[in-house]
Amino acid sequence: MKRALISVSDKTGIVELARDLDNLGVEIISTGGTAKKIQEAGISVINISDVTGFPECLDGRVKTLHPNIHAGLLAMRSNEDHMKQVEELNVDLIDLVVVNLYPFKETILKEGVTREEAIENIDIGGPTMLRSAAKNYQDVAVVVDPSDYSKVVEEVKNNKEVSLETKFYLCKKVFEHTAHYDSLIANYLIKEVGDKDLPDTIALTYEKVQDMRYGENPHQKAAFYKEVGQTKGALTSAKQLHGKALSFNNINDTNGALELLKEFDEPTIVACKHANPCGVGSASTIFEAYQKAYEADPVSIFGGIITANDEIDVKTAEAINNIFVEIVVAPSFTTEALEVLQQKKNIRLLQLDDIKTKQPDEAIDVKKVAGGLLVQTVNNKLLPNEELEVVTDRQPTEAEMKDLLFALKVVKHAKSNGIAIAKDQKSIGIGPGQVNRIWACKQAIDHGREHLGEDSLKGAALASDAFFPFDDCVEEAHKAGIKCIIQPGGSIRDKDSIEACNKYGIAMVFTGMRHFKH
Structure with a gap:
């Protein structure tokens, strides 16, 4: 490995990486703010303009989009014609690319962000470099995730290069990353247009919250993913206060209970089993609501899930503790209620702020079928606009x-x-x-x-x-x-x-x- 190109928005660990590469004799090319940060650490850097022979321009929109960069990335070392051409064109090969992208996700999640701000944070040069390098993964190592920096450094330190197996692993991560990035952009623009029709093509993107021990059954693999965006009132926004990690079935069942709970404004308890309600009660206090929900089905509530749209007080907590339940979800718990409920080791306690918040009307419900998806808008209405x-x-x-x-x-x-x-x-x-x-x-x-x-x-x-x-x-x-x-x-x-x-x-x-x- 002789030459690396580094250009990152998230500069976590970048100085340490640059120093390790420099100590290994790797020449570093860099851009803008990344180059400045590396230089300030006393590490030698070649500015991108010195490689392209063209100044960065248009407020940094154009800096890496140049044949001297992409020929250096895409040239196949095993192809004699490629090697001959880069020599004739006086293009230096690039062996390592370290790039992460403009913070588009972070931008669109900001309160009050404008369309202009969002568009300005769509990266062009970064994904282009990533895709070029990943396409030529046999010859170029490409890193998009700071957690992979140490792996790359260790391999170069021990073997003078990155193994083909690692390069392919890094290539896969690049295309996962750029697909996620482009899906975020597409979905943002769809919302901006405000089209009431479902799109002709759909690109759904989610981020992993956790791996699960298994799925619906022990022989099935499973993981929990969350949507990118505002998820107020959704289970993905819950804070777990006590108990072991939720299982696949726990999450599915709790979600079913929460969706029913959101129908009510008055203090309400929904008890759920296998994603179906088994006891529901509304009253002037959450304790009275719990009594009603329990009395509705004292058998099925055992080992079930309890959701509440009001604070759990100590009286309610003591009543809940008389039986075995898997999960209790509420917007808050009094200190005394938590002390009571935490006496049981296996109960999971989740605090969910904004528990009454429904999904927006434009949200979609997705069902996977063999070979495809069924997509519909969420069922937010209880009654039509007309009189009953x-x-x-x-x-x-x-x-x-x-x-x-x-x-x-x-x-x-x-x-x-x-x-x-x-x-x-x-x-x-x-x-x-x-x-x-x-x-x-x-x-x-x-x-x-x-x-x-x-x-x-x-x-x-x-x-x-x-x-x-x-x-x-x-x-x-x-x-x-x-x-x-x-x-x-x-x-x-x-x-x-x-x-x-x-x-x-x-x-x-x-x-x-x-x-x-x-």
């Missing part, structure tokens, strides 16, 4: 309407086909993920009977995520003593369900909005 339509003779009372909307929020976040039953702002029974609606309805009713008794269903509200194809769900609701129903409507047999409701004095409301969740 009461389709029965009997109107729901104010209290019943409140319970209907509560049940609708719950069923929106249960897997389809789904039915949710609620009373007094507490889930009574939830029937998620059934292959037909009557099974979901019977499951929700049986669940309420088992855990809360027959009387819990009398006067309760029932919500369905999609229309009733037959009147059988109304029949079951009547037998259980349910007095009001909310559903989208839209079946060719709506009339049958309406007539059955009128027959039994049940109030039924159509929303005109379906909430399938698969």
Whole structure:
């Protein structure tokens, strides 16, 4: 290795690297601020303009875009014609490139950043050099990550060069890095345009948060990645206060609970198991809300996940500690509550500021299918803009309407086909993920009977995520003593369900909005 080109925005460790290379007899070419920092450390540097024979210009926009640089990077040492040409052109070969890019991500994440600022921080010369060097990885080592500096120095120190295996590893990292960089730019520009249609091509980019011990099952590999950008209220922004690392299933299940929790403004507890709600309660205090959620299903909450949209106090913490739960997520915990909960070694405690913040309407939901992706905007609405339509003779009372909307929020976040039953702002029974609606309805009713008794269903509200194809769900609701129903409507047999409701004095409301969740 004879010659290195160094040009970095993130100057972490760059002086130490330059000094090591200089001690190994490697000639250093550099640009602008990088050259100045290296020179100030007393290390000899050749300015890029001395190599190109052309001054840096246009406020530094043009400095490395020159044949003397890219011929020195792209010339294949094993190709006799290439070697002959660079000799005739008096081009010196470059053996090592150390480049990281303008801080585009950091720029767009700043509060109040302008489009002009963002565009100015799109690097042009840096990615070009990286790609040139990486394409010729057999002959050029290219480093984009400061954590690889020591590896390169050690190999040069021990072997006078970087091994082919390491060069290929570095090449891979370059194209990962530039793909991520370009995806950030593309996604930023898509948002700037504000197009309501989904783009013709989609480039999703995420950054790894952690490797996981395994995926849904022990034989599956897994990792957790986060979006780049503002993720207020998302699990990726949570601060873990206690307990071991979250598993793949922990994260998936907790996310499901959080999405339902965001439907509520009043103090609410959502208990979740396998990404489905198992107990939901709203009240004037978080302790009362917890009592309701626990009573809704004291069996399923065991080993489950609890999310709260208000501070966990010591009274609530003591109640939670009476059972085994995997995770508790809240915007805050009192000092006394933390002391109580931390007595249990295996519980995970997560603090999530802005826990009520929903995803923006333009956010996307992605489902991976074999060979492709299904992409849609997030389901942020509960009801359409139009007025709700009461389709029965009997109107729901104010209290019943409140319970209907509560049940609708719950069923929106249960897997389809789904039915949710609620009373007094507490889930009574939830029937998620059934292959037909009557099974979901019977499951929700049986669940309420088992855990809360027959009387819990009398006067309760029932919500369905999609229309009733037959009147059988109304029949079951009547037998259980349910007095009001909310559903989208839209079946060719709506009339049958309406007539059955009128027959039994049940109030039924159509929303005109379906909430399938698969």
